Amino acid sequence: MPGTAIHREWERFTLPQKLGRYALYLMAAIAVVWSFRTIEIIAEFLYDSPAQIADLFTRMWPMDWSYFGSAVWSSLVETMHIATLGTILSLGIAMPLGLIAARNLTPIPALNWFAHFLFVTSRSVNSLVWALLFVAVFGPGPLAGTLAIAFRSIGFVGKLFAEALEEANKGSIEALVAAGAPVRSQILMGYWPQVRPAFWSIALFRWDINIRESAVLGIVGAGGIGVALDTALNLLYWDQVAVVLLTIFVVVILAELVVTAIRQRVL
Amino acid sequence: MTAPTADTAGHRQPFRTNWGGRLAYVALVAYVIYAGSHLGFSWDRFVSGIGNGGHFVARMFPPAWDRWGLLADGMIESLQIAILASFFGVLLSLPVGLLAARNLMPVWVTWPARGIIALCRSFHPIIIAILFVKAVGFGALAGVLALIVGSIGFVGKLFAESIEEISLKQVEAVRATGASFSGVLIMAVQPQVLPRFIGFATYQLDSNLRNSTMVGIVGGGGIGATLFTAYQRFDFDFVLSILIVTVAMIMAAEVLSGWIRKTFQ
Incomplete structure (x- = not known):
């Protein structure tokens, strides 16, 4: 049909999509401008910040390595135990909750909803706040830290575990059901082999995060290397602070390397 | 095992x-x-x-609401810290993430960029906040700077990974038209990574909001300072009301970021 070519322009997004995007861009811009104009910044502090930073580094150097033997090493061991025990405890609590939260395993919406509510609560409260609460209950020390790490991790572990369960292939489970397997066997022989890689990957990932988190819990008195950091900070021994910071840095990097190595070998 | x-x-x-x-x-x-x-x-x-x-x-129990003015001020400051830290953190993590992408950049560029990301990632925001409180004094600025550093570590890493996963066919096609490097970035890389990138940014906003309620414990501004003071004064009823509002705000932010992700899918 010569001469009747319809003019068509290809567009990636429809009009409502575009409008939605622009509205969100606008909202983001307004939020940033509002925050920028109203946030309280004390200008006087800014003037001497270069001097303060220089002071910080000169006081940090040379590092006081005697602090490592006297306080840092033992509190580092404590941090590792807090992170590991906290992760194990959270796995113990989150796995049954994950079974309840998975819609294909527990076909009762109220229970699913309840488990998800617990997950969201656990994740919404920061680990430092959990630590504050447990310090008030159990007193300062690693018990509060371990429980804080565990309660903070439940939401993360449980949510991901429930998602892995929901993604499990139905075929082998239907086969088990057809063979008359009880629920326990369905979970152990049907679901567990399917979610096992996801489970280990979640556990390792969370352990890695928990090492980082448990390093600061001591600031509110919940044990671990944070206590050594807090003591040094309060006494303004920046050369000791530097030792603690370097130790945390090395441990976090090592933990990440270990997790990556285990993942590659096991998963 | x-x-x-x-x-x-x-x-x-x-x-x-x-x-x-x-x-x-x-x-x-x-x-x-x-x-x-x-x-x-x-x-x-x-x-x-x-x-x-x-x-x-x-x-x-019951939670105390009589000091709601203090509570509102702290929450607003936390919100401001989170918004500014996310904005600048995401903005800065764009170049850092791009420089760390091994499929677009030579090795001598990716290594330093990866080093920066690793350094930003390995410290908890609270520890970075302690250092910034010393450097720029008490107040919201220390919190903002600390969370910016944390955001660069997290978003930068994910951004670099998602750039590394893009399809290079489109990059080649755009390059074949004689486009410049910025043209390649805008026309070939950006459309492939934008939805994921928005996802990371909104996730980081959530995460910064959580942490901005905490940096106050070490003097970084926001509701954390109010919370810690109330805790040290054993005003546990006020602590509970602060926690309720904090959790509610974080949940609301999660819903909002869910919407944003859906819009940019």
């Missing part, structure tokens, strides 16, 4: 006893007992703690 046992078992025992697995469980239990005793956990302590917990919870 437990290796899958293939057809080694006979027909009588489809699921062979997994001795390695059992040994691992015994080792796990042994570790828990050892570490627990190392940390000084005991049943008495736990039981007395439960008693304390009763008192503690009793003092928390």
Whole structure:
């Protein structure tokens, strides 16, 4: 049909999509401008910040390595135990909750909803706040830290575990059901082999995060290397602070390397 | 941990006893007992703690709303910290992430960029906040700067990974038209990574909001300072009302970021 070519322009997004995007861009811009104009910044502090930073580094150097033997090493061991025990405890609590939260395993919406509510609560409260609460209950020390790490991790572990369960292939489970397997066997022989890689990957990932988190819990008195950091900070021994910071840095990097190595070998 | 046992078992025992697995469980239990005793956990302590917990919870109820002005000021400051930190953090993590992408950049560029990301990632925002409080003084600015550093570490890493996963066909096609490097970035890379990038940014906004309620504990501004003061003064009823508002705000932010992700899908 010569001469009747319809003019068509290809567009990636429809009009409502575009409008939605622009509205969100606008909202983001307004939020940033509002925050920028109203946030309280004390200008006087800014003037001497270069001097303060220089002071910080000169006081940090040379590092006081005697602090490592006297306080840092033992509190580092404590941090590792807090992170590991906290992760194990959270796995113990989150796995049954994950079974309840998975819609294909527990076909009762109220229970699913309840488990998800617990997950969201656990994740919404920061680990430092959990630590504050447990310090008030159990007193300062690693018990509060371990429980804080565990309660903070439940939401993360449980949510991901429930998602892995929901993604499990139905075929082998239907086969088990057809063979008359009880629920326990369905979970152990049907679901567990399917979610096992996801489970280990979640556990390792969370352990890695928990090492980082448990390093600061001591600031509110919940044990671990944070206590050594807090003591040094309060006494303004920046050369000791530097030792603690370097130790945390090395441990976090090592933990990440270990997790990556285990993942590659096991998963 | 437990290796899958293939057809080694006979027909009588489809699921062979997994001795390695059992040994691992015994080792796990042994570790828990050892570490627990190392940390000084005991049943008495736990039981007395439960008693304390009763008192503690009793003092928390009912939540106190009489100092709502203080609460609102702290929440608003936390929100501002989170927004600014996310904005600048995401903005700065764009170039850092791009420089760290191994498929677009030469090795001598990616290594330093990866080093920066690793350094930003390995410290908890609270520790970075302590250093910034020393550097720029008490207040919201220290919190903003600390969370910016944390955001660069997190978003930069994910952004670099998602750039590394893009399809290079489109990059080649755009390059074949004679486009400049910025043209390649805008026309070939950006459309492939934008939805994921928005996802990371909104996730980081959530995460910054969580942390901005905390940096106040070490002097970084926001509701954390109010919370910690109330806690130290044993005003546990006010602590509870702060926690309720904080959790509500974080949940609202999660819903909002869910919407944003859906819009940019």
